Amino acid sequence: MKALPTPPAPPAWAVEESHRRVVLLLNHVLQQEPQAMERLARQKGRVVLSQWRDFTFKVQATPAGLLDLAPADATADLTLVITDESPFAIAQALMQGDKPKVRIEGDVQLAAEINWLADHVRWDVEEDLSRILGDAPAHLLMQTGRTFAQALQQFVGKRAAPSDTASGTAA
Structure with missing residues (x-):
């Protein structure tokens, strides 16, 4: 390759x-x-x-x-x-x-x-966004981002965990 x-x-x-x-x-x-x-x-x-x-x-x-x-x-x-x-x-x-x-x-x-x-030290992204977009849209945008990050974290966690089928020992 x-x-x-x-x-x-x-x-x-x-x-x-x-x-x-x-x-x-x-x-x-x-x-x-x-x-x-x-x-x-x-x-x-x-x-x-x-x-x-x-x-x-x-x-x-x-x-x-x-x-x-x-x-x-x-x-x-x-x-x-x-x-x-x-x-x-x-x-x-x-x-x-x-x-x-x-x-x-x-x-x-x-x-x-x-x-x-x-x-x-942490960046309060939602506070900065609320100054531009307003409180409700900033909160919605951040909640959507957190949901996406959680889904990505679960996906990464599943990919990192060894799988029984990957080793050829299916249950």
């Missing part, structure tokens, strides 16, 4: 723009949690590098307790490498409420703060 050709790398400007959009989203979520911003402000100037496969994302904590893109030549104080190669394995872990497997290198205190953020 032939492997699919890898798509060409996106242009540098598109990568940088997508990183800027992710930083905007992260900052939007952080601004809803004052304690998260306080914790991040204590780490001002510290750089976190996240990697998965060929994808890298480097951010720096600001004095305001938000994030900004780190300069390309900035040395990372903390490196987080997602070790699962399969996007499906990562999605499955997330659907089950787990974190993907990550190798952590660098500053322990910064790692503890990032872990706290990952455990305690």
